[in-house]
Amino acid sequence: MILAITGQQVRQLTVNGLINGAEFGLLAVGFALMLGVVGRFNFAYAWIYALGGYFALFFADPARLGLNIWLGMLLGIMCAAVVGVATEAAIFAPVARRAGPSALMTVFIASLGLAIIGENLIRLFWGSAPLNFFPALQEVGFKVKPIRSWGTVITNVKLFKAVSCASAVLVVAGVLRFTGLGREIKATRSNPELAGVLGIATRRVHLIVFAIASAMAGLAGFWVGVEFSLQPSMGFQAVFFGVVAAFLAGPASSPIKIFLAGVALALIEQYATLWIDSQRAQLVVFAVLLVYLVGRSFDLVALPKRLLRSAT
Amino acid sequence: MTIWINYLDQILIFSIYALSLNLLLGYAGQVSVAHAAFGAVGGYTVVHYTTTHEMSFLLALFIGVVFATVFGTLLALASMRLTVEFLVLMTLALGQVLIGVISTYSWLGASFGITTGVPAASFFGWEVDTPREWIVPLLIMASITYFICQRIGESAYGRVLKGIREDEQATQSLGKNVFRAKVIVFAVSTGLAGLAGGLYAGYFRLAKPQAFEFGISIAIFTMVVVGGQGNLAGSVLGAALVILAEPFFERAVSLSPENAGIVRLVLYGSLLLIVIMVRPQGLLPEGKRIIGKPKPPPAGLRHVSATANDVVGGDAADPSEPVLVVSGLSKSFGGIVAAEELEFRLHPAEITALVGPNGAGKTTVFNLLTGFIAADQGSVLLRGQELVGNTPDAVARSGMVRSFQDVRLFSRLTCLDNVAMAAPHQSGERFDQIWTRPGPAAADAVRARELGMHWLEFVGLADQALTPAADLGYGEAKLVALARVMATEAPVLLLDEPASGIDTEWVERMKELIARVRDEGRTVCLVEHNLHVVEALADRGYFMELGRITAEGTMQELMSDPRLAAAYFGAEHG
Numbered sequence: 085m086i087l088a089i090t091g092q093q094v095r096q097l098t099v100n101g102l103i104n105g106a107e108f109g110l111l112a113v114g115f116a117l118m119l120g121v122v123g124r125f126n127f128a129y130a131w132i133y134a135l136g137g138y139f140a141l142f143f144a145d146p147a148r149l150g151l152n153i154w155l156g157m158l159l160g161i162m163c164a165a166v167v168g169v170a171t172e173a174a175i176f177a178p179v180a181r182r183a184g185p186s187a188l189m190t191v192f193i194a195s196l197g198l199a200i201i202g203e204n205l206i207r208l209f210w211g212s213a214p215l216n217f218f219p220a221l222q223e224v225g226f227k228v229k230p231i232r233s234w235g236t237v238i239t240n241v242k243l244f245k246a247v248s249c250a251s252a253v254l255v256v257a258g259v260l261r262f263t264g265l266g267r268e269i270k271a272t273r274s275n276p277e278l279a280g281v282l283g284i285a286t287r288r289v290h291l292i293v294f295a296i297a298s299a300m301a302g303l304a305g306f307w308v309g310v311e312f313s314l315q316p317s318m319g320f321q322a323v324f325f326g327v328v329a330a331f332l333a334g335p336a337s338s339p340i341k342i343f344l345a346g347v348a349l350a351l352i353e354q355y356a357t358l359w360i361d362s363q364r365a366q367l368v369v370f371a372v373l374l375v376y377l378v379g380r381s382f383d384l385v386a387l388p389k390r391l392l393r394s395a396t
Numbered sequence: 397m398t399i400w401i402n403y404l405d406q407i408l409i410f411s412i413y414a415l416s417l418n419l420l421l422g423y424a425g426q427v428s429v430a431h432a433a434f435g436a437v438g439g440y441t442v443v444h445y446t447t448t449h450e451m452s453f454l455l456a457l458f459i460g461v462v463f464a465t466v467f468g469t470l471l472a473l474a475s476m477r478l479t480v481e482f483l484v485l486m487t488l489a490l491g492q493v494l495i496g497v498i499s500t501y502s503w504l505g506a507s508f509g510i511t512t513g514v515p516a517a518s519f520f521g522w523e524v525d526t527p528r529e530w531i532v533p534l535l536i537m538a539s540i541t542y543f544i545c546q547r548i549g550e551s552a553y554g555r556v557l558k559g560i561r562e563d564e565q566a567t568q569s570l571g572k573n574v575f576r577a578k579v580i581v582f583a584v585s586t587g588l589a590g591l592a593g594g595l596y597a598g599y600f601r602l603a604k605p606q607a608f609e610f611g612i613s614i615a616i617f618t619m620v621v622v623g624g625q626g627n628l629a630g631s632v633l634g635a636a637l638v639i640l641a642e643p644f645f646e647r648a649v650s651l652s653p654e655n656a657g658i659v660r661l662v663l664y665g666s667l668l669l670i671v672i673m674v675r676p677q678g679l680l681p682e683g684k685r686i687i688g689k690p691k692p693p694p695a696g697l698r699h700v701s702a703t704a705n706d707v708v709g710g711d712a713a714d715p716s717e718p719v720l721v722v723s724g725l726s727k728s729f730g731g732i733v734a735a736e737e738l739e740f741r742l743h744p745a746e747i748t749a750l751v752g753p754n755g756a757g758k759t760t761v762f763n764l765l766t767g768f769i770a771a772d773q774g775s776v777l778l779r780g781q782e783l784v785g786n787t788p789d790a791v792a793r794s795g796m797v798r799s800f801q802d803v804r805l806f807s808r809l810t811c812l813d814n815v816a817m818a819a820p821h822q823s824g825e826r827f828d829q830i831w832t833r834p835g836p837a838a839a840d841a842v843r844a845r846e847l848g849m850h851w852l853e854f855v856g857l858a859d860q861a862l863t864p865a866a867d868l869g870y871g872e873a874k875l876v877a878l879a880r881v882m883a884t885e886a887p888v889l890l891l892d893e894p895a896s897g898i899d900t901e902w903v904e905r906m907k908e909l910i911a912r913v914r915d916e917g918r919t920v921c922l923v924e925h926n927l928h929v930v931e932a933l934a935d936r937g938y939f940m941e942l943g944r945i946t947a948e949g950t951m952q953e954l955m956s957d958p959r960l961a962a963a964y965f966g967a968e969h970g
Contacts, residue, residue: 125481179673185807189427189480193621194672196614200665204658212658324488331485367496370489377486378474 101351106249109346111326114297120335127195130319131202136164136302137309144220161302168298206316214313245307257339401527408534414619414631416588422625425561430491435593436608437464442594443603453517464590472582509604517598552824562806571792624678725774752940798890807866816848818883851879871902
């Protein structure tokens with residue numbers, strides 16, 4: 085079976101991995117910002133991702149508002165950002181303030197509740213059936229075309245998705261690196277108390293971080309809607325990959341590093357399909373995570389000693 | 397009618413799930429978002445063995461529980477040092493992998509599961525199939541689960557679990573083996589989840605991936621959080637609320653089944669969110685019951701004091717022999733030397749001060765002595781016993797206990813529980829002894845409580861015994877922390893800034909108490925910024941600068957040396 089692998093196959097999988105990886109990487113950067121800077125393990129991120137797509141469709145679909153699709157995309161991203169900021173301001177921040185030392189856990193539970201509510205609100209408003217952007221795309225004369233090169237085939241939509249996601253990460257990395265806002269975000273991430281003492285309005289930084297992260301999710305949600313379709317539960321899988329990538333790279337790492345972790349995960353998932361069918365390939369990603377966590381949890385050298393001691 | 401019996405059965409099954417998760421989440425503060433997946437281990441085992449191997453239901457159920465327990469033990473070993481966010485991720489990934497792997501095997505029915513040919517369950521030859529017949533066995537199983545969780549949660553072992561929830565390191569500093577406690581609670585919790593899964597599979601006569609997926613784990617999580625973490629009755633209530641939401645929306649509000657399902661999910665998400673926002677402790681909050689018989693403090697407290705003295709054995713020790721001998725103790729982090737070739741001794745029934753400017757490494761010394769930081773080299777001999785290389789809890793059990801600069805009381809436990817937990821040799825803290833020797837365990841619990849009252853009285857806070865530690869002022873908290881280290885009965889105490897940051901009235905009281913601690917025959921090592929306190933108390937002192945001991949002598953000698961005074965105050969004020 086291994087003998088049957090061709091160079092062409094590997095190239096195609098590499099291209100697929102890079103395209104998916106751009107999306108996972110983007111989501112990983114957004115999740116890591118919320119966790120690293122604000123301290124929120126935000127499970128409802130998957131909902132924000134789906135919302136970006138659904139709002140964009142609401143604005144762009146000829147049967148709804150019928151705006152230009154690119155304008156719809158921008159509005160969808162903005163709506164995602166607004167909802168994201170609202171969740172932080174109205175739910176996570178008050179919950180965290182009350183919970184004190186167990187804030188991380190409590191916010192996680194709140195975000196679980198929010199994710200369940202959010203997904204099912206989408207079902208109530210837009211229905212459970214998949215929706216697509218074809219009418220809206222037709223309106224502006226956009227055609228899905230294959231792009232062939234290097235012996236591989238992808239669609240132009242996929243290419244746009246990957247380029248948009250990667251560009252967004254570059255912009256965020258640039259903001260963090262070169263602007264005053266970026267310095268404030270990094271200062272809040274490394275030492276919130278000190279940042280507060282230095283006159284940084286950390287509450288404002290938190291809200292800005294949620295705006296940025298949610299806008300990123302909205303962008304990814306829109307492109308995946310164009311690439312495939314919109315579904316109420318579409319965010320879970322993609323965001324989970326993003327979460328894994330964020331943890332593998334470390335939530336306080338630079339956006340570029342986190343992004344690359346997302347790309348690496350997607351490549352691993354794609355290459356795994358050489359040996360196992362694509363449904364099971366996701367398991368490989370979880371397995372990578374498990375191995376990483378186990379390795380992180382205990383250095384194997386010290387284990388026998390610890391066990392011996394606990395027996396006495 | 398049958399349909400309501402059906403719901404009752406489901407409430408019983410999910411009560412078992414919720415109780416098992418509550419033990420883990422509510423008591424021990426550990427997270428699992430994969431409890432349904434542990435149920436899958438039990439469920440698939442039951443269905444596989446009863447169907448393919450024609451095994452009896454009870455035996456298959458037992459095997460399923462064993463498998464789930466083994467699984468939980470492995471998970472616990474693998475996630476020992478993970479913080480909350482990593483534990484969430486770990487259990488999330490484990491649940492996905494487990495369900496994913498199960499659904500790849502065709503002999504387990506692949507992604508459809510095993511839904512046909514599953515025989516009806518039987519208990520000791522009594523076949524149960526209809527929902528009505530299931531009520532009694534499920535009631536028995538749920539009661540047993542409740543009993544197990546209750547016995548564990550309300551024992552001294554359960555108090556150690558709560559200590560782990562509140563502050564793992566502080567629990568360890570009192571000599572509790574948190575490693576073992578955590579592994580056991582994971583094993584028990586996942587074993588009981590396996591029981592729930594096995595009963596679920598027997599009840600519905602099927603095992604399929606959808607019955608144990610992530611969404612079900614979240615439903616179980618919701619039951620525990622809504623009902624109240626750390627309250628067992630709350631978990632049963634939570635299970636009933638979540639299960640009964642379905643018929644409520646289908647019948648009472650008469651929505652179409654499809655919309656009812658969606659509205660139900662919205663509402664139960666909202667329930668979770670509202671409870672977390674408005675009443676984070678849940679509908680039924682954790683009780684403040686004291687471990688050990690709730691009776692008035694015994695009259696003969698002075699007697700307890702005398703026995704405490706005997707245990708310490710301070711009077712018998714030879715004052716010329718040092719209790720603790722530290723030699724060549726070194727530690728560096730990367731290139732930064734935190735402690736270099738430390739040499740010092742603590743003499744019995746004396747107060748030895750460790751003074752020096754900020755950043756000299758005094759707290760690091762305490763961390764090194766007690767095993768919270770592993771030394772690179774050197775030796776720490778406590779009455780001739782080498783401590784380097786031991787875990788912090790082993791060091792504490794050997795007879796040297798430290799306090800923390802930032803107090804670190806168990807904030808949601810009462811003052812009495814904070815202090816009583818510190819009592820040594822409590823057989824009720826041993827998981828096996830809760831079951832095999834309940835009598836001595838209960839007697840120990842009473843003894844620990846008396847000891848706790850005694851030391852609270854010693855620091856003058858007996859009237860605050862039932863106050864949660866979180867409600868104390870800073871000065872009071874430091875006094876309770878002193879009572880807590882005293883209750884360990886350790887002959888050597890390392891006190892980290894006991895009088896810093898508290899009001900003057902408390903400082904005088906603390907000073908007086910520490911002097912009494914020495915007069916009882918205990919050996920004290922003191923790190924303290926308040927020089928007035930140090931000068932009044934310390935019999936001798938060591939001066940530390942940049943990780944090295946640069947002088948030793950009486951406090952007068954140290955403080956009259958102009959160079960040391962300059963080093964101390966120069967760093968303090970410059």
